[in-house]
Amino acid sequence: MDKKIVQPISRPVQGACGVTGTWRSQRPILDTSLCNGCLICWLYCPEAAISREDRDIDFTYCKGCGICAVECGKKAIRMVKEEIK
Amino acid sequence: MKIKDLSTLEYITPGTGACAGCPSTIGLRIIGKALGENAIGFLTPSCAVASMGLTPQTCYTFPALNICFASAGASAGGAAMALDALYRKGKLQGEKPVVFNWVGDGGTYDIGFQGLSGSAERNDDYIHFCYNNEAYSNTGNQRSGATPQFALTTTSPTGKEIGQKNMPLLMLEHRPPYVATASLAYPMDLYRKVEKAKNITGFRYIEIHMPCCTSWRFPAADTIKMSKLAVRTGAWLLWEGEYGKLTLNGVTASLAEGRRKPAPLENYLKPQGRFSTMFKSPDKDKHLAFIEYNIHRELEFMAGRAKLLK
Ligand SMILES: Cc1ncc(C[n+]2csc(CCOP(=O)(O)OP(=O)(O)O)c2C)c(N)n1
Ligand SMILES: [Mg+2]
Numbered sequence: 001m002d003k004k005i006v007q008p009i010s011r012p013v014q015g016a017c018g019v020t021g022t023w024r025s026q027r028p029i030l031d032t033s034l035c036n037g038c039l040i041c042w043l044y045c046p047e048a049a050i051s052r053e054d055r056d057i058d059f060t061y062c063k064g065c066g067i068c069a070v071e072c073g074k075k076a077i078r079m080v081k082e083e084i085k
Numbered sequence: 086m087k088i089k090d091l092s093t094l095e096y097i098t099p100g101t102g103a104c105a106g107c108p109s110t111i112g113l114r115i116i117g118k119a120l121g122e123n124a125i126g127f128l129t130p131s132c133a134v135a136s137m138g139l140t141p142q143t144c145y146t147f148p149a150l151n152i153c154f155a156s157a158g159a160s161a162g163g164a165a166m167a168l169d170a171l172y173r174k175g176k177l178q179g180e181k182p183v184v185f186n187w188v189g190d191g192g193t194y195d196i197g198f199q200g201l202s203g204s205a206e207r208n209d210d211y212i213h214f215c216y217n218n219e220a221y222s223n224t225g226n227q228r229s230g231a232t233p234q235f236a237l238t239t240t241s242p243t244g245k246e247i248g249q250k251n252m253p254l255l256m257l258e259h260r261p262p263y264v265a266t267a268s269l270a271y272p273m274d275l276y277r278k279v280e281k282a283k284n285i286t287g288f289r290y291i292e293i294h295m296p297c298c299t300s301w302r303f304p305a306a307d308t309i310k311m312s313k314l315a316v317r318t319g320a321w322l323l324w325e326g327e328y329g330k331l332t333l334n335g336v337t338a339s340l341a342e343g344r345r346k347p348a349p350l351e352n353y354l355k356p357q358g359r360f361s362t363m364f365k366s367p368d369k370d371k372h373l374a375f376i377e378y379n380i381h382r383e384l385e386f387m388a389g390r391a392k393l394l395k
Pocket of ligand 1: 130131132133154155188189190191192193218220221222223224229
């Protein structure tokens, strides 16, 4: 057992598949005045990119799928076209 | 239990390789909150593996082992037995980790079926999750035993000839301690079922319906909307069972008892590009009526099955 066996072990990191925010063609915009904090957007984000505390969206990784905008019962999230300034 | 009470534990980190709107990562997040930190996962080749990242990086925070396609039953069963042996010999202390599989419909309905059946019969101690996106999505959408009739895939280019098999019922008929179906549209029902399964010893099977925007060809934003429509039309049934006893849950129970009318089927099928050929066909109405008939038949069949054993 003294020989070291090299094993293909991976460790969890953010962005394991890159900066996935660059995939986005639409950007979710949250209107905090409409948000009632129900957390449905947090629960349904496939990227875990929405903060549970303040629903802040992590645009480094958000792919812009738009599930949050469709599922928000208060219509507090709308999707806008992603544009390069 | 409310969404606000769910654990902050995440089974994924942002920056996964999954498509925008992927239901599998949503599912993993929800089950993770129920299973907790003390769990070991096994994954067969699937989107869930392809999207985890390249060695030495992964987007999964739970201990995950990638295994070969047919071996979900043997691998998880073997791991659970190995853990038992280590506890018996005193080499491990504390609470035994929950062993679970996260396997697609291809790895469950087709390629992994015999291994899973044997494992259920042995009553191996783990939870098998089938995340059912009704196709071999990772390899570009080939038909599986879970693909519905008339759906287009690359291996059913004119629409699939036959409907899906009732895999969860087949598992229930092995009479293991727990079998359940769930939907992302009813996350707290899913959470409850996972938590319940977690506290049972022996073979447990939970199948989660996973509308896949890429294979089914609908807008990514509508993943949960499609999940909900599947349940409300009766195309996907919610139930759970212990040792062969079966109970219909939630919307499915209301549909079976006639307390609720099924949602119009076209609302569910029309937005899915995989049914485009069927909707353009001169036999469209005949086909739709046939799907409706089969949905009704399945609901009646499962309601009847629920009444058989009390
Ligand atoms: C024995 C074997 N046959 C075929 C493949 C190729 N393959 C990799 S993933 C995959 C599709 C898996 O489908 P499913 O289990 O439904 O998961 P999904 O991709 O839909 O998430 C296939 C066919 C393989 N890896 N091993
Ligand atoms: Mg699949």
